[in-house]
Amino acid sequence: MISRAATLLVVVAVIGFLPNLSESLRFDLQSGHTKCIAEDIKSNSMTVGNYHVQNPNENTPLPDSHKLTVRVTSSYGNSYHYAEHVESGQYAFTAAESGDYMACFWLPDHSPAITATVDFEWKTGVAAKDWGNVAKKGQIDVMELELKKLLDTVNSIHEEMFYLRDREEEMQELNRTTNSRMFWLGFLSLFVCLSVAGLQFWHLKNFFERKKLL
C-alpha cells in the first residue's frame, strides 16, 4: 500500500515538475530580421514574460548564431528589459503607464540564413500573479486557490467592461462632435460658395464698368 502510493506520488511529482509542460507561443525568427510582439497593458498591472530559443541540436550547446537580442519597450519609448545575445531569459515588471508594450526579438545576420524557433510566453494581470506564493502565504488549500483565481478573473473582466464602457463613451462623443461639425460646415460651405461667386461678380462688374464696356 505504502509503496504503491509512494510510486504514484513520485510519478505525479515528476509530471508536475516537468519544465516544458507550461504552454507557450512559438514562432520562427530568421537571421537578420526583427519580430515584434505587442500587448496592451494597463497601468499598475503585473506582467511577466519569458522566452527561450530551441536548440536545433540537443547534444551541442547553442551556437552563437542562434542567440537573440531582446528589448521590451513601452509605447512612450521607455525600455523595460534589454538582453543581448542570450539563449533564454525572462522579465517581470509592473507597468507604470498603460498602452502598448512591445517585445522585439532580433537575430544577428548569418551568411546561410538560419531560422531559430523561439518559445515565448507573456502573461499579464491575473495570469501573471504568483499563485504559488499566495497559496503558501495564506496556507490555503487548492480548491480555495482555484476559486480565488476565478474571483480575480471575474474582477478583471468587470474592470475591462468599465474600460470598454469609457472608450465607447469617448467614441460617441467624438462622433457627436463630428456630426455637429458637419452640420455647421454645411452652412459654411454654402456661405463660402455664395460669397466667392458674389465677390467674383461684383469685381468683374466694377472692372467692366471702369473699362466702359458695360
Place this chain on the structure above:
Amino acid sequence: MDGKSCRRLQSANLCLTFSFLLHFATQSASALSITVNKEECVSETVLFPGDTVSGNFVVIDHDIFWTPQHTGIRFTITSPVGNQVLDVKGTSGHKFEFKAPRSGAYKFCFYNPVAAPEIVSFYIHTGHIPHQHDKATDEHFNPVNVRIAELREALHSVTAEQKYLKAREVRHRFTNESTRNRVIFYTLMEYVLLAIASGLQVVYIRRLFGKSIAYNRI
C-alpha cells in the same frame, strides 16, 4: 482539494496527487499583436487530446485602403499532422473554436496579400477540463473540481469575447478619427481651392479684357 474528500481518502499522499493534478489543469491564453508583412505563423501546443482551442483575431488597419480584390488577410490553422483545420480568406477578423482531436503543436498562420504591413491582434486559448467525461467511479474523484474547471473555461471564453470587442473597438476608433480628419481638413482645403479657382478665373477674364477691346478684338 476540499477538506472533506481529503479526510475520506485513506492516504494523504493521494490528496497531494490530486492537488498536483488540479494545479496544472492547464490554461494558456495569450492576447498579443503582431505585424504581418507577408506571412506570420505562431504555434501553440495542445497538451491533451480533446481540449477545446478557441480564439479570435482582428486586423487593426490604419490605412483602410483595401481594394475589392484584397478584402483582408488569410488565416489558416494546421494540425500537428498537417491537416487544415480552418482556412478563411479575405477577412478582417474571425472567431474560431474547435475541439483538438490530437495533442501536439497547432500552427496558426496569417497571410497578407498586400504589400503594406498589417497589425493583427489575436487571442488563442487552449482549455483543458480534467476528468470531464469520467464517471465518478471511485471515491477519490470530486465532481466539484470538474465544475470549477468548466467555470474557468467559461470565464476564459468571456475574456476572449472581451478581447475581441476591445480590438474591434480600437479599429473602429481609427476609422472614426480618420473620418473626422477627412471631414474637417479636406473641407477646409476644398474652400481654399474654390477661392483660388475663382481668383484665377477673375485674373484670366481681366487679362482677356485687359487691353483696349477696340484694338485687340478678342
